[in-house]
Amino acid sequence: MAKPKSKYKVPVLDGKISIPKIVPGASSYEHMIEAQKEDMEALGFPAKLQDGWKDKALGVFKQILDHNKAVRDYMDICVRCGACTDKCQFFLGTSDPNNMPVQRQELMRKVYRYYFTPSGFFKSLSNSQELTEEVLKEWYTYFWQCSECRRCSLYCPYGIDTAEITMAARQIMDSIGLGQKYTTEVIHKVFVTGNNIGIPPAALRNTLDDLEEEIEEEGGKGVKIPMDVEGAEVLLVPPSADFFAMPHMESLKGYAKVFHKAGISYTVSSYASEAGNFGKFIGSYQNTKEINKRIWDEARRLKVKRVIIGECGHAWRAAYMYSNTMNGPFDFLDSKYKQPTHICEFTLGLVKDGVIKLDPTANDDKIVTFHDSCNVARGSRIGDVVGGQFTIPRELIKAAANKFVELREGTTKESTFCCGAGGGLLTEEVMNVRLAGSMPRMQTVKEAVDNHGVNFYALICAICKTQFSKVFPLYGLDAEMVGGIHQLVSNAIIM
Amino acid sequence: MEPLTVTTYIYLLITYSVGLVFAIGVILRIYQYATTPQPIKIMLTPAPLTKSGAFARVLGEVFFFKSLFKSNKPTWVFGYLFHISFFLLIAMHFARHFVYTNPLPSWYNYFVLAGIVCGIIMVLSLFLLLMRRVVVERVKFISLFQDYLILILLMLIGIAGLSLNFVLTPSALTVVDKQLDPYINGLLTFQFTNIPSNPLFLMHYTLVMLLILYIPFSKVMHFVGIFFSPTRNMADNPIEERYYRPNAKDLSI
Numbered sequence: 220m221a222k223p224k225s226k227y228k229v230p231v232l233d234g235k236i237s238i239p240k241i242v243p244g245a246s247s248y249e250h251m252i253e254a255q256k257e258d259m260e261a262l263g264f265p266a267k268l269q270d271g272w273k274d275k276a277l278g279v280f281k282q283i284l285d286h287n288k289a290v291r292d293y294m295d296i297c298v299r300c301g302a303c304t305d306k307c308q309f310f311l312g313t314s315d316p317n318n319m320p321v322q323r324q325e326l327m328r329k330v331y332r333y334y335f336t337p338s339g340f341f342k343s344l345s346n347s348q349e350l351t352e353e354v355l356k357e358w359y360t361y362f363w364q365c366s367e368c369r370r371c372s373l374y375c376p377y378g379i380d381t382a383e384i385t386m387a388a389r390q391i392m393d394s395i396g397l398g399q400k401y402t403t404e405v406i407h408k409v410f411v412t413g414n415n416i417g418i419p420p421a422a423l424r425n426t427l428d429d430l431e432e433e434i435e436e437e438g439g440k441g442v443k444i445p446m447d448v449e450g451a452e453v454l455l456v457p458p459s460a461d462f463f464a465m466p467h468m469e470s471l472k473g474y475a476k477v478f479h480k481a482g483i484s485y486t487v488s489s490y491a492s493e494a495g496n497f498g499k500f501i502g503s504y505q506n507t508k509e510i511n512k513r514i515w516d517e518a519r520r521l522k523v524k525r526v527i528i529g530e531c532g533h534a535w536r537a538a539y540m541y542s543n544t545m546n547g548p549f550d551f552l553d554s555k556y557k558q559p560t561h562i563c564e565f566t567l568g569l570v571k572d573g574v575i576k577l578d579p580t581a582n583d584d585k586i587v588t589f590h591d592s593c594n595v596a597r598g599s600r601i602g603d604v605v606g607g608q609f610t611i612p613r614e615l616i617k618a619a620a621n622k623f624v625e626l627r628e629g630t631t632k633e634s635t636f637c638c639g640a641g642g643g644l645l646t647e648e649v650m651n652v653r654l655a656g657s658m659p660r661m662q663t664v665k666e667a668v669d670n671h672g673v674n675f676y677a678l679i680c681a682i683c684k685t686q687f688s689k690v691f692p693l694y695g696l697d698a699e700m701v702g703g704i705h706q707l708v709s710n711a712i713i714m
Numbered sequence: 715m716e717p718l719t720v721t722t723y724i725y726l727l728i729t730y731s732v733g734l735v736f737a738i739g740v741i742l743r744i745y746q747y748a749t750t751p752q753p754i755k756i757m758l759t760p761a762p763l764t765k766s767g768a769f770a771r772v773l774g775e776v777f778f779f780k781s782l783f784k785s786n787k788p789t790w791v792f793g794y795l796f797h798i799s800f801f802l803l804i805a806m807h808f809a810r811h812f813v814y815t816n817p818l819p820s821w822y823n824y825f826v827l828a829g830i831v832c833g834i835i836m837v838l839s840l841f842l843l844l845m846r847r848v849v850v851e852r853v854k855f856i857s858l859f860q861d862y863l864i865l866i867l868l869m870l871i872g873i874a875g876l877s878l879n880f881v882l883t884p885s886a887l888t889v890v891d892k893q894l895d896p897y898i899n900g901l902l903t904f905q906f907t908n909i910p911s912n913p914l915f916l917m918h919y920t921l922v923m924l925l926i927l928y929i930p931f932s933k934v935m936h937f938v939g940i941f942f943s944p945t946r947n948m949a950d951n952p953i954e955e956r957y958y959r960p961n962a963k964d965l966s967i
Contacts, residue, residue: 299933375781378945
């Protein structure tokens with residue numbers, strides 16, 4: 220029987236991450252669905268492209284240049300050395316030269332040259348270009364094929380951060396009414412319901428009840444997942460996927476068991492039921508701030524002592540890196556604790572202090588590997604020491620499971636490849652781009668499976684979990700392999 | 715004192731104009747980079763926890779091209795050789811002012827030899843960097859006119875400079891050397907004397923003027939921009955110390 224043809228272009232897994240020959244326009248037809256009117260308006264953007272968009276776009280461009288040092292600096296100083304050209308998973312996967320970081324930046328830089336530098340005078344020589352509808356189309360295509368993972372920035376001699384340029388481009392496009400459906404829809408949902416998925420409070424409570432039952436059936440007697448409880452010690456803010464999606468929910472069970480065994484009172488919130496922050500993906504300071512503010516408002520209202528963030532990559536970056544800047548210091552919380560705390564640091568601390576006990580033999584059926592998520596690895600820190608974002612999750616895995624292997628050297632820690640669907644790409648219409656972007660990482664996963672028999676792929680990011688659960692079966696791997704670190708903790712914790 | 719030639723008048727005008735454009739251009743750029751606020755912390759982690767640590771990280775990039783070393787060894791080797799030799803040559807051109815005394819120091823020939831060696835290394839590494847842009851498919855694809863322009867301009871400067879040592883007779887070179895010192899002094903003290911009239915020297919000098927004029931408008935500004943790169947120069951302490959730039963908040967998008 221012939222194998223049924225996948226409707227997607229699935230890369231071949233041969234274990235090699237090779238630099239492809241350039242194929243101009245290879246992924247030029249992969250587009251995002253444009254944003255809906257009501258979502259755009261809810262975010263403070265025009266509903267669609269209107270007359271005079273060009274002047275508006277250039278005005279916003281100028282505003283960004285005047286108010287964003289990174290963009291200002293990075294527009295000028297690229298020397299096109301090419302160090303980044305083979306570092307982006309989307310170029311490695313698609314072969315499209317516009318997915319080479321420098322070339323992606325150049326899409327914006329050529330417009331910058333035309334309007335904001337004297338070299339715009341020598342148009343054809345200096346590669347400067349007017350902002351036309353054609354250019355805008357290119358922007359919309361390729362600035363939505365970047366997951367803002369910042370792998371290129373790591374390798375750039377000047378640290379030029381394509382994510383910042385992608386965000387600026389998305390800002391400009393949003394401000395003239397050219398938005399992307401997925402991210403704007405998600406942000407709108409947060410403003411209405413408090414989370415990305417759009418779960419209203421009653422439904423959330425129902426789900427939590429079901430989860431409590433499940434935990435009870437699995438032998439976790441009396442484990443509760445409280446919601447909106449005033450005066451609890453801890454406000455736990457997981458990504459909303461942890462409430463509804465698999466394998467994310469397994470990690471939520473893990474958090475609940477940890478709090479239960481440690482005897483620390485906690486609560487989730489129906490108002491701040493989302494750790495994720497898609498405002499960051501579209502580069503919108505205002506929207507990022509508003510989403511982030513919900514967490515701190517809720518921490519105040521519920522009079523908790525500390526805030527703990529669940530397993531989510533960009534959420535942790537937003538909470539750790541942005542919130543103090545955007546919404547002020549956490550001085551109303553207990554200064555004994557680090558605010559916010561990453562759930563892995565919290566759990567590992569309890570294990571080390573002997574407050575909870577893990578039995579790693581409970582995971583003896585698993586050979587575990589760990590994927591560093593880009594926003595944790597390159598965009599934040601966990602714990603007190605440099606590189607804690609690498610050591611703490613690994614220590615926690617090793618405390619919960621006996622068999623652990625690393626992925627291929629050079630693709631872990633700060634050099635990690637993106638899963639391929641961060642930065643607002645986690646949507647069905649660009650499945651081919653997502654698959655192409657996941658290719659380099661999947662090569663190393665396949666290698667770990669073949670050489671070491673790895674059967675559990677530990678993650679601390681909701682987007683990574685969703686993306687890998689989706690692409691693993693397409694590559695012929697078992698989606699059940701994908702899971703969170705707290706899923707391991709959940710298995711191993713001695714109740 | 716002999717009267718100033720027309721050539722000297724022209725070159726004096728060029729030199730001061732170019733110097734002015736360079737100084738104003740670079741200062742404006744520095745001002746722009748320094749005063750544009752960075753809205754949020756975006757250092758690439760793992761990053762140093764202190765400001766001084768972050769500055770050391772920037773110096774690591776400036777002096778050792780650490781990130782480039784991580785990403786591409788051949789580019790690092792060619793790029794590093796070029797930058798080192800170019801920097802040494804600039805330094806030696808300034809030092810020459812103190813070295814070229816009467817009588818000449820006993821080691822003057824070694825000084826000249828070091829300059830020649832640096833010049834050869836510079837031209838060769840530039841050639842390799844140029845070849846890279848022609849041969850490597852990806853790099854060829856991203857290369858723009860201005861990328862070739864700067865490499866070729868620098869190569870021509872190097873070749874013209876070297877040719878003074880290789881093409882001129884020792885006595886012709888001495889004539890240039892003898893005239894150069896008072897001319898440069900004159901630029902600083904406004905006691906003008908004639909510029910050396912040797913055509914090879916003038917070609918070298920003119921090309922250098924072109925380079926200096928071009929710098930504020932070109933990617934050469936990376937030598938300033940690297941110090942302002944937020945992914946490298948920020949400390950990883952967003953919780954310990956609140957980072958807040960009110961004027962960045964004006965960007966209310």
